[in-house]
Amino acid sequence: MRKEEGRKLMPNNGSLTSRGQNSRERILNQAAQLVYEKGVRGTSMDDMRAAASVSKSQLYHYFSNKEELILAVIERQTVNVLGAQLPLLEHLDTWENLEKWRTTIIDLKESSESLGGCPLGSLASELADQDETARVALMHSFDEWEQYFIDGFSKMKERGDLRAESDPAELACAVITSLQGGQLLTKTRKSTRPFKIALQTAYAYVFSFATNPQDVEMAKKGRSQD
Amino acid sequence: MRKEEGRKLMPNNGSLTSRGQNSRERILNQAAQLVYEKGVRGTSMDDMRAAASVSKSQLYHYFSNKEELILAVIERQTVNVLGAQLPLLEHLDTWENLEKWRTTIIDLKESSESLGGCPLGSLASELADQDETARVALMHSFDEWEQYFIDGFSKMKERGDLRAESDPAELACAVITSLQGGQLLTKTRKSTRPFKIALQTAYAYVFSFATNPQDVEMAKKGRSQD
DNA sequence: GTTACTATGGACTAAATAGTCCATTTTTCA
DNA sequence: TGAAAAATGGACTATTTAGTCCATAGTAAC
Numbered sequence: 001m002r003k004e005e006g007r008k009l010m011p012n013n014g015s016l017t018s019r020g021q022n023s024r025e026r027i028l029n030q031a032a033q034l035v036y037e038k039g040v041r042g043t044s045m046d047d048m049r050a051a052a053s054v055s056k057s058q059l060y061h062y063f064s065n066k067e068e069l070i071l072a073v074i075e076r077q078t079v080n081v082l083g084a085q086l087p088l089l090e091h092l093d094t095w096e097n098l099e100k101w102r103t104t105i106i107d108l109k110e111s112s113e114s115l116g117g118c119p120l121g122s123l124a125s126e127l128a129d130q131d132e133t134a135r136v137a138l139m140h141s142f143d144e145w146e147q148y149f150i151d152g153f154s155k156m157k158e159r160g161d162l163r164a165e166s167d168p169a170e171l172a173c174a175v176i177t178s179l180q181g182g183q184l185l186t187k188t189r190k191s192t193r194p195f196k197i198a199l200q201t202a203y204a205y206v207f208s209f210a211t212n213p214q215d216v217e218m219a220k221k222g223r224s225q226d
Numbered sequence: 227m228r229k230e231e232g233r234k235l236m237p238n239n240g241s242l243t244s245r246g247q248n249s250r251e252r253i254l255n256q257a258a259q260l261v262y263e264k265g266v267r268g269t270s271m272d273d274m275r276a277a278a279s280v281s282k283s284q285l286y287h288y289f290s291n292k293e294e295l296i297l298a299v300i301e302r303q304t305v306n307v308l309g310a311q312l313p314l315l316e317h318l319d320t321w322e323n324l325e326k327w328r329t330t331i332i333d334l335k336e337s338s339e340s341l342g343g344c345p346l347g348s349l350a351s352e353l354a355d356q357d358e359t360a361r362v363a364l365m366h367s368f369d370e371w372e373q374y375f376i377d378g379f380s381k382m383k384e385r386g387d388l389r390a391e392s393d394p395a396e397l398a399c400a401v402i403t404s405l406q407g408g409q410l411l412t413k414t415r416k417s418t419r420p421f422k423i424a425l426q427t428a429y430a431y432v433f434s435f436a437t438n439p440q441d442v443e444m445a446k447k448g449r450s451q452d
Numbered sequence: 453g454t455t456a457c458t459a460t461g462g463a464c465t466a467a468a469t470a471g472t473c474c475a476t477t478t479t480t481c482a
Numbered sequence: 483t484g485a486a487a488a489a490t491g492g493a494c495t496a497t498t499t500a501g502t503c504c505a506t507a508g509t510a511a512c
Contacts, residue, residue: 015487015488016488017478017479017480017487017488017489019478019479019488019489020488020489023489023490037355038355038356039267039352039356041265041267041268042267042356044468044469044470045469045470045471046468046469046470054490054491055489055490055491055492056471056472056491056492056493057472057473057474057489057490057491057492058489058490058491060470060471060472061488061489061490065470065471066470066471116355117351117354117355121351121410122351124410124411124413124414125343125347125348125351125352125410125413126265126351126352128343128413128414129263129264129342129343129413130264130265130268135414135416138414139414139415142411142414142415170423173411173419173420173423174423174424174426174427176407176411177404177407177408177410177411177420177423177424177427178403178404178407178424178427179407180406180407180410180411181402181403181404181405181406181407181408181410181424182403182407184347184350184351184403184406184407184410185350185368185399185402185403185406187350187351187354187355188350188354188361188364188365188368189365189368190361193399194399194403197396197399197400197403198400198403198404198407200400200431201400201403201404201427201428201431202427204430204431204434205426205427205430205431208430208434241457241458242458243457243458243459243508243509243510245458245459245508245509246458246459249459249460270498270499270500271499271500271501272498272499272500280460280461281459281460281461281462282460282461282462282463282501282502283459283460283461283462283502283503283504284459284460284461286500286501286502287458287459287460291500291501292500292501453512454511454512455510455511455512456509456510456511456512457508457509457510458507458508458509458510459506459507459508459509460505460506460507460508461504461505461506461507462503462504462505463502463503463504463505464501464502464503464504465500465501465502465503466499466500466501466502467498467499467500467501468497468498468499468500469496469497469498469499470495470496470497470498471494471495471496471497472493472494472495472496473492473493473494473495474491474492474493474494475490475491475492475493476489476490476491476492477488477489477490477491478487478488478489478490479486479487479488479489480485480486480487480488481484481485481486481487482483482484482485482486
């Protein structure tokens with residue numbers, strides 16, 4: 001009961017007690033988890049209420065309706081997904097680091113028992129056609145994700161690792177779309193094979209714009225030797 | 227009222243009158259359409275009932291419950307999706323025909339107003355984790371789809387268009403996953419750009435196994451001249 | 453026509469759903 | 483300490499949902 005530190009005096013955000021923040025967090029975490037497992041329409045407000053061990057009035061005290069809660073879930077999952085890869089995302093500017101990102105998320109996928117697809121992809125598939133606000137939010141999540149790749153590829157282009165006719169934005173889009181397709185098929189087939197093939201496909205496309213293909217080979221070797 | 231021909235005597239399948247078949251078809255078509263637009267959980271049995279202009283008892287006369295109806299929808303959408311590309315799918319064994327398939331489905335996507343994603347992909351995203359029977363059915367749908375590519379790539383390999391170290395099954399998987407990822411992002415971004423980039427990415431991967439890259443260039447030129 | 457089967461209409465139920473409302477408890481801070 | 487604000491408990495409602503049931507109408511074939 002004494003684990004939170006930034007306590008008392010001056011509510012951290014819009015007039016929320018630390019107790020209140022705690023409740024709100026619990027709701028949001030449980031909601032994100034449930035929605036990931038059962039989908040938005042497959043998760044009732046009461047399911048989330050029960051999972052978070054709060055009362056109905058609390059649920060509606062912190063989120064005025066389901067739509068708003070789901071919007072918060074989208075933001076939360078964006079932070080979760082990008083956060084899990086953040087240190088790697090920030091340095092996607094060498095062949096070696098690019099390789100490291102790939103092997104890391106493949107290991108992540110392979111070690112997890114879920115095979116449940118990407119939280120953002122699942123939300124996008126369910127909501128893009130139903131809720132314009134959610135669609136735009138998810139689009140921005142993908143923008144944010146792609147931007148790390150755009151930045152990395154741009155640096156590689158400036159440095160001369162990628163040829164002048166390469167388009168960093170296009171390559172970034174290729175990586176994210178492939179990854180999403182891979183997640184979807186992997187979830188459907190309950191096998192990581194499509195995921196790996198999809199990433200391989202996207203990478204081959206990126207590599208095809210390499211100025212010195214030997215650099216790419218070296219980066220791969222460096223990985224497998226390690 | 228006289229449009230159906232295979233009428234009378236000997237019910238075409240399990241004791242269904244032509245009138246009955248007509249009702250069943252109407253339900254299935256409307257269900258497929260509604261589920262495509264609003265998702266499985268977003269479409270109630272009553273929605274489908276109303277759209278098909280049938281009574282509750284009819285709905286449950288032809289489909290014993292929602293799960294079974296959705297299973298029928300999966301089969302129907304598989305036929306719809308593959309059927310729309312069938313003549314092209316059956317001859318994916320030259321660079322030129324491969325190009326023709328790509329340009330055709332891109333044109334299809336671009337001309338349609340929907341931008342609503344692939345019906346099979348959407349179903350897979352919603353159901354793979356929820357309904358094991360549906361997951362397996364969808365997996366088989368993707369198997370069937372991929373098989374056309376496996377067959378085409380195998381022929382190209384035998385003929386020497388694709389190098390010996392190429393793996394037709396892997397290339398087929400690359401095409402389908404890319405396509406699905408492209409559909410998802412295109413639906414989220416309301417732009418056909420991701421769809422086109424995803425296909426471009428998959429094709430570049432396939433082309434990278436070409437024995438004679440000039441053949442590929444010729445096939446592309448042949449398209450753009452036409 | 454009569455018999456047997458198929459097709460249809462629609463009322464009905466039990467459970468689940470999103471959301472409201474008000475009373476009570478706990479915390480803040482002057 | 484005491485008033486104001488935040489947090490909580492939980493009953494309640496109106497609607498939607500999947501699914502049942504029974505009665506009636508239509509059709510096939512002898």
